[in-house]
Amino acid sequence: MSMREKLFERKLKAFFHDSPDKPFILLTGENHEMRAHEICEKLGIVYEDSKGSDIVASSMERYYLPKNASKNKELQVVFQNEPEFVHPLSGKKYRSFLNIQKDVFKKAVDDATRELLQKNFNNNFEKFVYIWRYLNEYLKKYTPIEYRKYWDIVPADTRFPNHTIFEHLKVTSSMNADLYNKINLNNMTLFIFTIGPVQEYIAQARKTQDLYWGSYILSYLTWVAIEKVIEVYGPDSIIFPDLMEQPLCDFWIEKLFNDEKTDVGDLKTPSIPNRFFAILPTKDIQEIRSLNLEKVVRDEFIKIGDYVINSLLICDDIQKEIFKNQLKDFLDVYWVALPLENGNADKADWKVQIDMIRNYFADDEIEEIEKLLQFVENNGEYKPNIGNIYGLLYSFMEKMIGARKAIRNFSQYEEEGRKCSICGERNVIVYRCTNDEDRNIKKGRESHKIKILRKQSAIIKKSDDKGIPYKYISQGEGLCGICLEKRASELYFKSIIGDNNVEWNFPSTAEIALLDIINNPDDKLKSMICDYIDMVKSCGINFDYELLYEENLNEAYFKKYNFPSDKLPELKKLLKCIDDRINNLKLNKKKYYAIIKFDGDDMGKWLSGEKAPDMLDMYHSKIQNNLPDDFKQIIKNKRRLMTPDVHSSISKALKNYSVKYVRKIVEESGAGKVIYSGGDDVLAIVNLNSLIDVMIRLRAAFSGHLNVENGIKPDFTIDTGFIDYKDRIDILMGYEVTASMGVAIAHYKEDLRNVVESVNQAEECGKMVDGKNAFSIKLILHSGENYIATAKWNYNDISDREGTIGILKNILSFFANEKVSTSFVEKLKDSLDKLNLGDLPHGIFDSEVRRNIIRSLNKNLNSNEKEKIVNDLHNLLSLLYKEVDYDDFIGLLFILTFINRGGEK
Numbered sequence: 001m002s003m004r005e006k007l008f009e010r011k012l013k014a015f016f017h018d019s020p021d022k023p024f025i026l027l028t029g030e031n032h033e034m035r036a037h038e039i040c041e042k043l044g045i046v047y048e049d050s051k052g053s054d055i056v057a058s059s060m061e062r063y064y065l066p067k068n069a070s071k072n073k074e075l076q077v078v079f080q081n082e083p084e085f086v087h088p089l090s091g092k093k094y095r096s097f098l099n100i101q102k103d104v105f106k107k108a109v110d111d112a113t114r115e116l117l118q119k120n121f122n123n124n125f126e127k128f129v130y131i132w133r134y135l136n137e138y139l140k141k142y143t144p145i146e147y148r149k150y151w152d153i154v155p156a157d158t159r160f161p162n163h164t165i166f167e168h169l170k171v172t173s174s175m176n177a178d179l180y181n182k183i184n185l186n187n188m189t190l191f192i193f194t195i196g197p198v199q200e201y202i203a204q205a206r207k208t209q210d211l212y213w214g215s216y217i218l219s220y221l222t223w224v225a226i227e228k229v230i231e232v233y234g235p236d237s238i239i240f241p242d243l244m245e246q247p248l249c250d251f252w253i254e255k256l257f258n259d260e261k262t263d264v265g266d267l268k269t270p271s272i273p274n275r276f277f278a279i280l281p282t283k284d285i286q287e288i289r290s291l292n293l294e295k296v297v298r299d300e301f302i303k304i305g306d307y308v309i310n311s312l313l314i315c316d317d318i319q320k321e322i323f324k325n326q327l328k329d330f331l332d333v334y335w336v337a338l339p340l341e342n343g344n345a346d347k348a349d350w351k352v353q354i355d356m357i358r359n360y361f362a363d364d365e366i367e368e369i370e371k372l373l374q375f376v377e378n379n380g381e382y383k384p385n386i387g388n389i390y391g392l393l394y395s396f397m398e399k400m401i402g403a404r405k406a407i408r409n410f411s412q413y414e415e416e417g418r419k420c421s422i423c424g425e426r427n428v429i430v431y432r433c434t435n436d437e438d439r440n441i442k443k444g445r446e447s448h449k450i451k452i453l454r455k456q457s458a459i460i461k462k463s464d465d466k467g468i469p470y471k472y473i474s475q476g477e478g479l480c481g482i483c484l485e486k487r488a489s490e491l492y493f494k495s496i497i498g499d500n501n502v503e504w505n506f507p508s509t510a511e512i513a514l515l516d517i518i519n520n521p522d523d524k525l526k527s528m529i530c531d532y533i534d535m536v537k538s539c540g541i542n543f544d545y546e547l548l549y550e551e552n553l554n555e556a557y558f559k560k561y562n563f564p565s566d567k568l569p570e571l572k573k574l575l576k577c578i579d580d581r582i583n584n585l586k587l588n589k590k591k592y593y594a595i596i597k598f599d600g601d602d603m604g605k606w607l608s609g610e611k612a613p614d615m616l617d618m619y620h621s622k623i624q625n626n627l628p629d630d631f632k633q634i635i636k637n638k639r640r641l642m643t644p645d646v647h648s649s650i651s652k653a654l655k656n657y658s659v660k661y662v663r664k665i666v667e668e669s670g671a672g673k674v675i676y677s678g679g680d681d682v683l684a685i686v687n688l689n690s691l692i693d694v695m696i697r698l699r700a701a702f703s704g705h706l707n708v709e710n711g712i713k714p715d716f717t718i719d720t721g722f723i724d725y726k727d728r729i730d731i732l733m734g735y736e737v738t739a740s741m742g743v744a745i746a747h748y749k750e751d752l753r754n755v756v757e758s759v760n761q762a763e764e765c766g767k768m769v770d771g772k773n774a775f776s777i778k779l780i781l782h783s784g785e786n787y788i789a790t791a792k793w794n795y796n797d798i799s800d801r802e803g804t805i806g807i808l809k810n811i812l813s814f815f816a817n818e819k820v821s822t823s824f825v826e827k828l829k830d831s832l833d834k835l836n837l838g839d840l841p842h843g844i845f846d847s848e849v850r851r852n853i854i855r856s857l858n859k860n861l862n863s864n865e866k867e868k869i870v871n872d873l874h875n876l877l878s879l880l881y882k883e884v885d886y887d888d889f890i891g892l893l894f895i896l897t898f899i900n901r902g903g904e905k
Helices: 002-014 034-042 051-061 100-117 124-140 143-152 166-173 199-203 208-234 247-256 285-289 293-312 319-327 349-360 364-381 386-406 435-443 448-455 481-488 492-495 509-513 525-537 555-560 567-585 604-608 621-626 627-637 643-670 690-702 752-767 801-814 821-835 842-857 863-883 886-901
Strands: 175-178 182-186 191-197 239-242 276-278 333-337 431-432 460-461 591-601 671-677 683-686 722-724 729-732 739-747 774-780 788-794
Touching: 002 166, 100 124, 100 143, 100 349, 124 166, 166 199, 166 643, 182 349, 191 208, 191 285, 191 386, 199 208, 199 752, 208 239, 208 247, 208 276, 208 293, 208 435, 208 481, 208 492, 208 509, 208 671, 208 683, 208 690, 208 752, 239 643, 247 386, 276 349, 285 333, 293 319, 293 333, 293 481, 293 492, 319 481, 349 386, 364 627, 386 604, 431 842, 448 460, 460 788, 481 788, 509 591, 509 683, 509 886, 525 567, 555 567, 591 690, 591 752, 604 643, 604 729, 643 671, 643 690, 643 788, 671 690, 683 690, 690 739, 690 801, 690 886, 739 752, 752 774, 774 886, 788 886, 801 863, 801 886, 821 842, 821 886, 842 863, 863 886
Parallel strands: 431 460, 739 774
Antiparallel strands: 175 182, 191 276, 191 333, 239 276, 591 683, 591 739, 671 683, 722 729, 774 788
16 A cells, blocks of 8 residues: 555544544433444444544644543533534634434434445545545535534534534544654644735736736645645645635546536635645655645746747747746745654653744743643643644744745846836836837837837737737737736636636726626616627627727727727717616716725734634533633633634635625625635725625625625624524634725726725725724825725724614715715815814814705705704714714715715716
8 A cells, every 4th residue: 555545544544533423422322432433334444543643633622621521520511402612713602503413413424424435436535535525515415404504513522612523523634643652743744835926916917807817826826736735645734724615626626536526616716815824744844845836836837827928929939038037936935844843751742842942932922831731731631732732833833934935035037128018027028019110110110119129039019910819918018928927827727727717808997887887787778788899899899898988989099909990980879879878777877996905904813813712712601610710710811722623713714705705795796806805815896886885795794794684784783703594504703803994996097006006005094093993995086186084894882783884875875865965075074174173162063064964955855854864964974073083084975975976077
């Protein structure tokens, strides 16, 4: 048997050291070890208790109990009698279980096992991967609908029900440890891998497709490294990100089991972050180094570029060499590894390990951990081991990767010449001439720019060259190899994941600005737009929604793209009919759109355990109540320790958010398009009509502040972090987790680089708010004026279920319903700017608000309606002004009225 086969044989044994139904049968008179033995026998797996791996994994997961606790009924929990699950990040408890019957779940395990037996696997690797991926689905298949969702929160340890049995089985199989003479022998390594540059690479964009494909490539390259790791060590070795139901991982599994119909999710949305954390079942650094992950990633990056350039261009050897040099030195790839220490007869492994890293932490930080673990060693039911300092080791790993990234890789490769139109950093590889340049070249009058491009061996294409589509390079645009690869990478991904899984036509800024028009249900309008698009295409024109704006139906625009200008009169006539229909429907053909950048706050602190809830909250309620006082005193006010299972829970919550909710909120609602959704980071482009709703839904879904009875509705009064459906329970990040958001609103013709810079600036403004949990909106007017306003998502005095956004939506409704003129804001600002509000009584503000509301009321309202509107709007404005400063108050109102108008008039 090969070493790989032995590894996965061991993993199978470790994975089934407990039966999935263990929590249901524990303490009910059945022997859970015999049950695990029975399941293993049915699956053709030799049962082993995997003592070493299970002990380390359990120590990583469980908390502390006094000696002989396992014999004390007051410190035991029978799950079917007292079912409870604790949210691992908030400490909130889920108790909405139906009457739990263990036989229901035992039968599901038996039926699932029976079906798994019918599968034919070529080796232990395939068997392990299949069971890792599909066991939960098989169990749900054979569980009655009313009980099915409980598999999502069935606890591994009923006394500490804050992680599931599946997370425990996964972590145990990822471990590689043996117990010899009561000494832990650890044969595993903690591993972090990351690639970049991220922000600069993504932000260097002139078109929305540049933003999207830059994000996609980085996400995919991280997956390529992960794929290499899991082919050698298995998918259980990846702790972060969560691979279960990740579309790229499911696509890999579909190829592995080519006779299976895996329900691969949305491959079009990049959802893998640019880093991963793993537990590798070896301490051999040379073995880890031999994975050649850096080379694997760099080679794939070059492979994408080669495919693109060979598909679009004919290059000589010099041009190919320049192209390859640009690609090979671009990526920053870093990894660090920490082999875990063993114990000996004199010192436990956790003590040996702490001594190795002690100098990298503050003395009081180490002393607190040592004091706690020494108390547990002397008084606890289970002796501590290296698993109990997992959080400390993870923090050490973060210090290591930070230090490694500080030592930047150096390249001596430099270029002199004409720079890329997108990044402005590297030399142009390919350039498309303008019409004027073509005419001058034909007359033998080359410009200085063209001469420089020829000197640097750039490929110069004619303005009307059909060999390279305009979507990849426009007239007067010159691209380096990296930016060309990014813009045209769809060609490569088509070849590896198929046409249907590739985003061929990522919407332009104009299309996003017009989404509410394009998606309007009016059949006549839809038909007219379709006819117009068909007419444009029949002229040999590559349609862009910019052509729905009359300002682009002109000689200059058509000349720029070599379009037949003789069709202009006919197109203008049809567009006039479309505009008339839009006006009849009382719609607004907006020219502005928004980019949203969302980011979880303090995620590093959450992952290191600094933001964790109290340890005592992690115990079952019964255990909490019955713990001896001396134990309670020791763990009182101490934060829950970080464990692989908690990492796995965070990873799963972020995966749930990014894969299950973000696309539904942004795309399925018709609001816009997701550029990137990788855990706590989201980048999306949305229509102005949907902006405010998308903002609050993204924020609420992140922490689980949702009511999903009828769609996805934000509700800050729901704070459990559990999203309860009929057949599943999604665990999201929980109410304690906060997030910041930046929004940039811009004209569809605004330079996209400026818009991306603005959304980054807006996000930073949100991050600068004390305590964070804020959003900031920047409005970039085509006239050159800018407005920016910042607020927290919620304040103590705001009772609206949607927090501050709910207040803004209510204010906006007065303008949208034309009860109050949008000129109200300018009138209010003019009157307030004349006052020094800081030196005047609050009553002055109130009277000015009332006076200006009255001045701006719709004159067709009756006196009762007017009085109610004045009171209601005044109350909303007073509440908002109480929470934000004056500049933000006025800025928010200006942005609201702008959104209501749909743009500048």
